[in-house]
Every structure is written in C-alpha cells, then in structure tokens.
Amino acid sequence: MSLSRGVRRPIKLLIWAPCPSAVPQLCKMAACRGRRLLWHGRCWFSQDPAAPPPTPAPAPLYPPIVASHTAKSKVAKRRRLELFYQQVHEAATIEEKLRLYGKLQRPKYMVYPQTFALNADRWYQSFTKTVFVPGLPPRAPPAAAKAPEPGAGAAEALEQGTATAGAAASGAAEALQPGAAAPGAATATKPAAEAAAELDLGALRDLACDALLQESFYQNKKRPFLYRDQDHTPAPFLTQLASSFAAFLCKRNPLLAASSLDLNPEINYYWHHGEEVVVHGHRKGRVDPVRFQIDDKPHLQIRVPKQLPEVVPLESDLGDVPVVNHKPSKLPLFKKQYENKVFIGSKVADPCCYGHTQFHLIPDKLNRQRFKVANLEDQIEVVYRANGIASLFAWTAAQAMYQGFWNEADVTRPFVSQAVVTDGKYFAFFCYQLNTLALTAETIQKSSRKNICWGTDSKPLYDVVEDGSVKGFNDEVLLQLVGFLLNRPKEL
C-alpha cells in the first residue's frame, strides 16, 4: 500500500481507494506532500531504530498541490475565502483592512437603533450576541465603599461620598439663584471628613436646572415646528447639559479634559451574522451570510484617548442570548445595498479612538404618548433598550475594528462604552462591554464569549417646569449621569 502511494500520479488520485489511515490526509491537500514524506520517515524509523537520524527532507521538487483558485468547486471556494482572510490579516494599515473588510457589496439589512418595531431589543440582542442585564454594573467609587448590588449601585455609592458637601453647597447656591430648582432630598449623614472627596452636587443640579429653564422658559422662542418638538427644547437642553457637565467634571476626571466632543456624529458598523439561502436572482440557491449595517447618529458623543476599564472579565457569562427563530425581515428589517462603512465618529488617525459616552435623543415619532395611545406601554422601555444595545454595539465594535480586530481576529481585551438615551425628560442609562466580534456562522461556534449590556429603565429627571422653576427634580438620575461621566481608567 505504501509503495503504491509513493508512485501515485495526480490523475490516479481520483480512482485510488483511500486507506482509512489516509482519510485525514485527504482533507489537508496542501500539507499532503509534507505528511507523506514524514510518513516515509516514520516508516524508516520503525523499520530500523538503530539507524542514524535521517537527513532533513529535501526541498520539495514540485510546488504544493493545493486547491485551484478559480475552479467551480467547494474546495476552490474555501481556498478563495482563506486567501481573502490572509489578505485582511496582512493588511498594512487599518484603513486598508477596513477597505478590504467592506469591499464586497451585497444587499444587507439596515438596522435602525431607534425603531418602532415590537420587541426589537430581543431581536437586536440575537443579532449581536448580547446578554442584557437589568441595572447598572457595580462601580467602585474613589471615596466610599462598594455598593452591594447593581441597580442603584452607582447612585448609592456616590451619594454616600457626596451628600454632606452637596447639602451645604446646595443651600448656599439656591440662596443666590431666585429662579433655581426645588431641592432634592440629599440628607447629610456622614461627618465632614467625607467632604474631602466632595462632588458639588448643588452646583451640578443648578447647572442642569439652568440649562432646562433657559431652553424651556427663559429664552423667547417661537412655537415648535410641526412634529419637531424634539428640536425645540430637548435637543439644545441635552447639548447644554452634556457639554457643561463635561466641562465641570474635568477637574475630577482628567480623561474628560483630553476628550473630544462631537455633535451629531456618524457611527457606522457592518457585520455578518448567521446564514441564509439566497431566495431569488442569479445567485439563487447559494448559502450566503446574513449581512447587517447600523448607521447611527447620536445627538452627542464623547471620545477619549484611553480605553475605559473592563467591567467583568472577558469570558464572563452573565445570562443567555435570546434566540429568535425567524428571518430578520420579519422584525421588520429591510435590505439595501450600499457602501459598507465602519466609522466611530472620526477617522483612524484621530488619537481619541475610544468611546466614553453617547447621548441619544428619542425622536418625536417614538414619544411615550404615542405608545400609550396605541396601548403599547410595555414597548416604551423596548425603544430605549433597543437604542442602547444597537448603538453601543455598533460603536464598540467599530472601535475594536479601528484597533485591528475583526471577526477572524477576535478581540483580546474587552471594549467598554456608555450611553444615555433620553427623550428630554426620561433618562435611561446603558453600559456595554464588547467581548467578541466573532459573529459569523463559522466563528460563532468556536467562540463561547458573549457581549454584555447593562441598562436601566427610563426615569424622569424632573416632573414639570412651570413659572421659572423646576418641580420634582430627581437627584438619582443626576447622580447616575455624573457617575457615567466620571468613569475613567484605574490609573488616572
């Protein structure tokens, strides 16, 4: 048998009956020749153990026999795919890598983070292999002890450290401001020694109330344009709030001083997930990956030069990813073919290439009143969750691609970003940790990692604005926002 193997010609390969021990060799055609030589070497060893070690195998006389590049066969297709992967792996620059990654254009599903679709958050979780954990992750604040459980974790911890200074400062600040906010319930329990790690909660509350009052009361504005209520008051309020808080908290978080603030940036991400059979057209019957593209425009985002620290280790498993046994078009999602873009808000050359916080504004057509009128009150939270999951997945995945990772070269460290989704009054907070980019049909089986998204329900920041004052200001939401903005790597 071994002799016949040695003198075999290529044409006889087709009629040669494979020996059971040679079946594994059949799969690795490129390495066949080398293996066969080694096999011969082993035979010699087993026959004559006392013989001196053989000379190293001579350089192969013939080029390796590999599958064709252009043939119409499954093996040739596999080889073309592997050549493509090799090209992407060996790309000299990140721009080149991104260009090759998105070179082939085919119809793809457009995923909209802000959508009216029912139960869109479960669908989006399945597309992005995300586990949703209610409540925010526990965060270790600098001065106070760790909070016991998620949910009100961030709020509690910060409140313990800041309540004292907050109450004192808020009293003084309110005396100065005639039209300022109704006070929250910040009761001072800790001694004044804690004031060293102070956060001027009163000043922050005043900033927020002043921004709100300016936009909704003091500035003389005309009536809002039809269906453009969000552009009238909540949009400028959110811009003002985010930018003034970021400036105020620069002192405590040096990362914000080096950050870059974008207004209405563009975020794009393109990925494959799952497989489907092409239904019609000249490619009918072929098995294709399901392609998705997110094109998102947050209201405001903060990008930083250093990455946020990981929340949980890379391989953590905090739950299950929902499985949806329907085609994505049932959501409804629609296909279109256009440029495959991957963009975090600025090009690769920008030093601020990691994300910190995004602020999203829910548009008019998705406001709460419409859902209540249509008897879909449980879908209100779905809108916030879908927005948080989809936007943050796109942003973190694009950040990972900017660092050179992609679905064949999975991330070696988790990418963390945060988002605040609001409609002007109700705020919901989300934190996302990207653990894996491997979502294609092949790579998803090899990787057991899951992406994780923590999120809260939407809570109102205030009750009502009337007569130049804000009634019912909610400090908890303020503290969560401040906690988000103060998030930074441990060494800073």
Added chain:
Amino acid sequence: MTPFVISFLFGSTPECQFSARDAQDSIRAGMEREGRRGCQLCADSLRCSAHLGFQLHVHSSEHSPTLTKPEENSHLRVFLLLFRGVRQAQWLTKTKLVQGLPAAVLSIAENPAHQLQEQEEAVHRAIAHARLWETTEVAPRREKYCPVLFEDLIHLCRSMSMKYPSLARRMLARNYRIAATWERESTLLQIRGLNGILMNSMTPIPPIASKEEILATKDHVLETFYPISPTIDLQEVIVYQELNDTGFKDGYPYSHPHTLYFLESANNRPNRFRPEQLRAKMLMFAFGNALAKARVLYGNDPQVLEQPIVVQSVGTDGQLFQFLVFQLNTTDLVSNDGIKNLVWIDSDQKLYESAQCVPEVKKRVVTKPTGIYGLQPETFKKFLALYLHGTV
C-alpha cells in the same frame, strides 16, 4: 418718518469695494431668498445695474392702506452687505474704532497662566478633527467643518473651568432673537432677528476704556459718506412696535451677554460674508445686544451710561478669525456729537495656513503629506482670552 430696518440689500455704487459681478451675485442671492423678481424700478431681470440694482420696499401707509399688521420678518435675514462695511456700521452706531484688541484682553492672552496644558497640540488636534477626520468623505465641506471647529475650540475653552470654577457660570444660547431700536439723526433704525450663538454670563464684563478715554471720544468726528446717505442700502419697512428685546425673559440668571459667535459656514461665496462685511455684522449685532441690555437696565431715555456695557464678538469662516470688543458708552444716538461708543477690532487672524486632506503627490512622490500646515497659536490665545475676559 418711515422707519428703516437694518437689512440688507446691497447697492452697487461706483465707490463700492467690490466688482459688479460680486454685487450682482449678492443681489441675486438675496432676491432668490426673498423670492423677488428683478428691479422694481425698471422691471428688468436680476442683472439690472442701471438703477443701482437694489429694490426699494417703500411701504408707507399712503400707498398701501390695506396693511394692517406689521411687515413681519422680511428684515430678519442677516444679509448684511453694508457697502462700506465697518465704516458705515460705525456711523449707524455712533462708534469710534480702535484697531487691535484692548490691552486688558491682550494681557490675558500673553499670560502663560491662562493657557491649557499642551495647548498647541490640543488646538492642532481640534483643527485636524474639524478639517480632516470628522467625516467619512475625503474632505469635509465648510458647512460641516466650520461648526465642528467652533465646538472643538469652545470645548477646549470650557475645560479651563478646571482652573477657574467661575467659568462654569456661563451658558450658550443658540437660535435666540434680538430686537433693538434706536434713532439716528431723524432716522429710526432697528435691528432684529436670529444672529449668532450667544454666550451669556452671570456677571457683566467690566468696562475697558477709562473715563478719560470715553470723554476723549467727544472730539472724534464720525465719518460720513456725502453725497451717499449711510442708510442707502437698508430696507425701509413699517413696524408697529419699536421693540427692544434681549431675547430672554426677566429673571434669567445669565442675563449679561458676554460673547457673540458668528459662523460663516455657507459653502458658496454669495451666501458667506466677506471679512469686511462680517466685521460690520459683528459690530451691528454686538451693538444691538448691548443696546437691548442697556434699555433693560437704564430705561428707554437716551443718556450717557455711568456703567458702560461691554459685549464681545468673534466671527469665523473656519480659517480666518475676526475679534471684536464693543463698549456701549451712551444711548444718546440722535446727534452726531457727544460721547461715542468704542469698538476694538482685530481682523483677519488666521488660525492655520492650510489643511491638506489628500496628500499631494508629484511624479509618484509624496511632496506634501496630509495634515494641518502653518498653525498660528496666537489666534487661539486671543480666542481663549476673549472667553476668559470678565472672569479672570
């Protein structure tokens, strides 16, 4: 007496500084915006230059008795092309011009304590972000990069609140409307509408010029343009309310206008002001804001203010910066004599020489790689000094 309104049709007089084509472009742009057709006097097409190329809107009550409500907002377009630029604006606002920024602001700019850490790199990053990195296209257009540059520079300025916490008591207001009325030698003038982005502050800027300098302006003679009237290219409209409105209600905590920012971000030249016209616009609106504030503080009677009001202004088209500091000394504007207002203008400051979005390649060799060339950090120092003025 028919009230005139400040806005903005351009007359192509022989002495004007621009070519006839520029004049026609601007007239055409203005007319298209208003939806008008040709010159009223000769009913010709938009190319009429025989009748000075502008339209007169004379709506007085004798000719159109059916008018029952004021002509609303036809003067709100800020299509300010005062044919003499700053000189005409000086006459209209009874102002004396001083070239260069005041010494107080320049000393803030020179002081190394008032600078950010690694300021040059931060400014370079901000410019590169606006001009190179901010879009998926190869090169962003002015409509995108001008506002982005402004936001980045303001973000850098705001981070100075680390050192000076009272800088947090500032608020930006976009899309606010100003209204101010004043009389100038038997002509009633009015300025109204959306202008720029206003930064308000809780505390006013202290007056810059000393009492002696203010009194010395009595001797200054305003330049006139005989035989041309200084109100030649202003629009005549009937208004029923002589309105003075700062744009904000009473009780607003940030009640003092601090700096006005003008972003000339239109892509095409006819829609974008030239530097001279931009300076004139800045002067007019700074004056309007100061006057509205003075009316609120001191009432409508014309008087010399014992505490002059200072309003600053910065105008840019993404590359060139114009800085202006205006001090309102008097609201007695009817006569040409007496105390005048003061304005300090620093014009045409380049922030950077050029931005190369695509590398220049000659004969397959890269001669000029992508990047920002010719950064001038002094311009940002002045920008920051104007931001810090009043607090520091």
